Amino acid sequence: MSDQPGSILVYVGLDRFGDGLMKLPFARAARSTWPEARITWLAGKGETVYAGRLRDLVAGLIDEVIEKAGIGLAATELLHRPLPDRSFDLILDTQRRAMTSLVLKRIRHRRFVSGTAGWLLSDARPPRREKPPAMIRQMLDLIEAASGHPVEPRRARVELPDAIERQAAALLPGGPRYVAIVPGAGDRRKCWPLERFTALGGRLESPVVLLGPDETEWHAGLAGALPQALFPFQATALGADPALSLAVARRLKAAVANDAGMGHLLAAGDCPLVSLFGPTPAAKFAPFAERLTVIEAQSFGGDEMAAIPVDAVAEAVDRHLRG
Numbered sequence: 512m513s514d515q516p517g518s519i520l521v522y523v524g525l526d527r528f529g530d531g532l533m534k535l536p537f538a539r540a541a542r543s544t545w546p547e548a549r550i551t552w553l554a555g556k557g558e559t560v561y562a563g564r565l566r567d568l569v570a571g572l573i574d575e576v577i578e579k580a581g582i583g584l585a586a587t588e589l590l591h592r593p594l595p596d597r598s599f600d601l602i603l604d605t606q607r608r609a610m611t612s613l614v615l616k617r618i619r620h621r622r623f624v625s626g627t628a629g630w631l632l633s634d635a636r637p638p639r640r641e642k643p644p645a646m647i648r649q650m651l652d653l654i655e656a657a658s659g660h661p662v663e664p665r666r667a668r669v670e671l672p673d674a675i676e677r678q679a680a681a682l683l684p685g686g687p688r689y690v691a692i693v694p695g696a697g698d699r700r701k702c703w704p705l706e707r708f709t710a711l712g713g714r715l716e717s718p719v720v721l722l723g724p725d726e727t728e729w730h731a732g733l734a735g736a737l738p739q740a741l742f743p744f745q746a747t748a749l750g751a752d753p754a755l756s757l758a759v760a761r762r763l764k765a766a767v768a769n770d771a772g773m774g775h776l777l778a779a780g781d782c783p784l785v786s787l788f789g790p791t792p793a794a795k796f797a798p799f800a801e802r803l804t805v806i807e808a809q810s811f812g813g814d815e816m817a818a819i820p821v822d823a824v825a826e827a828v829d830r831h832l833r834g
Contacts (some may be wrong), residue, residue, distance in 0.1 A: 516600030516622070519550045521573075522615055523605050524583060525557030529697075531565045532753075532775035535669070536799040537650040538572040539779075541603070543667035544658050551575040551599070555582035555611070567754040568779070571670040583611035592617050603653045624657045635659075644794040669779060671754050679758035682743040687717035688764040689741075690828060691782075694733075695726040696771035703769055703787050703816045703824075705729060710821045711767065711828075712737045719743065719763065721773060723751045756780075765831040767824055769816070774798045783831040785824060789816040802831060 519541065526534065538561075541550055552561055552573045561569050562576040569576075582593045583606070598619035604612050604627065612627040622634045626649065630636045637652040651662045683689055692715075694708040712718040712733075718740040720733055730745055743759055744751045753776060760766070760780025767785040768774035770793075777784050778798035786797055789808035797805050804827040808818040 515545055516548050518599045518601070519545060519548050520553055520597075520599040520602045520618065520620070521550065521605065522553050522555055522582070522602065522611075523559065524611075525554050525578075526559035526561060528560050528564060529772050529775075531560035532772045532779070533647055533796075534650065535565075535568065535775065535779045536647055537605075537654070538569050539667040539669065540651055540654050540662040542572040543663050544654050544660070546667070548600075549574045551577060553580055553582065554578040555580045556584060565753055567671065567675075568669050568757060572667060583608070583614060586610050588614045589617065592619070594618050601657055603657065605650050605653065622657065624653050626652065630656075644792070645797065645799075646795060647799045669757060671758050675752075675754045675758050678747060678749065678755060679743075679762055682746055683719065683741065683759060683762040685762075688832065689717045689719045689762060690715045690832070691719040691721050691759075691763050691766035691768075691777070693721045693766060693768035693771070693773045693777070694729065695723050695773070696769040697725070698790075700790050701770045701788075701816065703789075703819060705733075707817075707819070707821050707824075708767075709733065709736045711824055712740055714825055715828075717741075719759075721751070721756070721759070721766075723773065765828050767828060768798075770796055778803070783834070785827045785831065787816065787819055787824070789814055789818070802834065804831065 550573050559578045562578050600621045602620045602623045604615050604625035607627045609627055612625050612632050616623050624635050625633045635656040637656040654662050692708045692712050694705055696702045720740050720742050749755045756776045757780045760777045760782040763782045765783045766777045769787050770791050774786055775798045778800035781801050783802040784800040785804045787806050793805045793807055811818040
């Protein structure tokens with residue numbers, strides 16, 4: 512088969528919000544590798560945010576989304592053919608459970624690529640032999656195996672509605688070199704101390720503070736401590752909408768974020784990123800950013816986020832601005 516299959520099926524179990532953000536580089540890489548293919552995203556075990564909250568972000572990357580398909584749930588599925596009226600040139604199996612892979616192989620296809628059982632069931636393998644620790648890198652290996660070429664996800668731009676781009680431009684007008692600080696995370700153990708973010712913001716000429724709905728109680732204190740800062744999500748009814756967040760990311764010169772979903776959104780906007788890690792492994796969860804600096808608490812003798820000094824983060828931001 513040529514490197515340009517006409518139809519591609521991507522299988523996932525399900526996608527919650529964080530999953531969808533982490534998988535955006537994979538969706539971009541698939542589109543950039545096969546620009547003319549019809550790509551179907553199949554959530555076999557549940558829902559996917561690509562059919563809901565993140566629909567706008569994958570509108571130009573994925574052609575069809577199927578969710579709650581009931582595929583990959585039980586061994587009895589081996590007794591019949593899933594999607595009996597469909598066939599695909601290529602199936603990319605992003606999970607590694609043998610039973611599910613065997614069920615997927617019953618869907619009509621020309622090539623099947625899967626990392627299950629050390630690629631034993633796959634029609635192709637990636638050039639690397641070892642399993643990479645990063646989950647997104649494991650997914651990108653599927654594309655490299657199928658295409659025979661290194662992936663270039665950033666060639667496929669996430670297209671946003673013009674109205675969203677205009678909204679971001681109004682919130683962050685051209686001119687200043689904006690640097691964002693993103694103090695929140697779903698798990699507060701992953702948050703660098705708020706006073707450290709405040710100290711960092713005080714060193715920036717044009718700080719932008721990105722607060723999600725769970726961090727609105729920080730707004731007044733941060734606004735008082737950083738009077739020069741902009742708070743774009745508090746200045747619009749859209750709030751931290753994913754599409755607006757990505758449009759804002761494109762207007763930044765750099766950003767600092769904890770291990771959280773916003774970091775992955777900033778990376779999807781190709782923003783130079785300083786990513787802070789403590790209790791979670793950066794090797795597994797670091798955003799797939801074009802220009803990324805990872806700072807780990809362990810480098811400073813601790814596992815808690817408070818071990819990371821302000822000077823180290825400020826120096827990393829300066830390097831991105833100079834670069």
